Amino acid sequence: MPSSIEQVIGVDLGGTAIKLGRFNGAGELLAGLELPTPQPAMPGAVSVAIAEAIQQLDPERLAPRVGIGHPGPADRSGRVARVAINLPGWIDVPLADWLEPMLERQITLANDANCALVGEHWLGAAQGCSDVLLLTLGTGVGGAVYLDGKLFTGRGGAAPEPGLISINAEGPVCHSGNRGSLEQYCSAAGLRRLSPLDPAELVQRASAGEPESLAIWAEYGRLLGVGISSLVYQFTPERVLIGGGLGAASPYFLPAVWAQVQERVQAVSREGLEIQPCALGNGAGRLGAARLALGWR
Structure with missing residues (x-):
């Protein structure tokens, strides 16, 4: 089980909005933030928006790990956004490699629906x-x-x-x-x-x-x-x-x-x-x- 002390950030990237939360290891929301997805939602613009939002959400750097759900599959290593058919230019985007040097935090990528099911299985309707x-x-x-x-x-x-x-x-x-x-x-x-x-x-x-x-x-x-x-x-x-x-x-x-x-x-x-x-x-x-x-x- 994750530590109840460690903090972590979760990001839900959608076509119209980016939703972020800072949680403790028990899944309790400590702080939240939502901002519009840049339009057009090109990978570079979205990466910058996510990085700035994370810094705003956690200026004291209490959360060393960040999980990002995006609307498409990730590679098995959780590093590359393989494709997002409803976002322009999202083909094999190395989002984790882009964000880690900017934020100096560990980044994990996953499909957004997989993230939603993991959340529901942890604390929601799929328990x-x-x-x-x-x-x-x-x-x-x-x-x-x-x-x-x-x-x-x-x-x-x-x-x-x-x-x-x-x-x-x-x-x-x-x-x-x-x-x-x-x-x-x-x-x-x-x-x-x-x-x-x-x-x-x-x-x-x-x-x-x-x-x-x-x-x-x-x-x-x-x-x-x-x-x-x-x-x-x-x-x-x-x-x-x-x-x-x-x-x-x-x-x-x-x-x-x-x-x-x-x-x-x-x-x-x-x-x-x-x-x-x-x-x-x-x-x-x-x-x-x-x-x-x-x-x-």
Whole structure:
């Protein structure tokens, strides 16, 4: 177990915001900071923004280790951001090598969804579970998987990418090169295909019982449920967790998700399955990044 004395910083890099937290070894948040992601989010500009934010968050240098979750796979050493399809110029970016001399701190990189699942497994909705699928719904659709109590990252460290599975072979072209990916339908951009309204406004209208907004969220949930059904067949998890910025709307779309899973997935493959929101909200990613920086997977 990590020391309850040592402090560590977790960073959650997203397409629109960078969220940072300074934690003790028990996962208690000691200080937090959020800033907009530089636009365009080129690697150099983002690196400088992260370095400046860390120095602002921890000017006394109490945290010698930093974990960074980014929207794409890292190499197995946790040093290189291999690709981030929704950020420009992010191909094999040696982010740890860039930041360590600037900050004089140990840097560990990981996929942002993996970080979120590690955070939820530590102190959130995945505690005590051995087989879990987590989806993050926001600028993109990311995901992470625990199998038999271990974080699944695949042969080269690039797995899983559940948001890139296809749910419509003739659907919109994805940045990944696929067509009709789950991300194209269930990211923030995918939601805009259903409605031009801001997600927060759609939630507000749905909470007031507006039929049109409720119908939009139901259709969103139907599409998400198609993708989750395929993922349940692949991983047969005991729990599916929904996080990310759009996860706040889960009360309005999870019934439609569950209806699709019940219709499409045979009973033996969904036996005991639970589908629920993440417990830590948008704080899971930075918490999990901090946990990974302490050497836990």
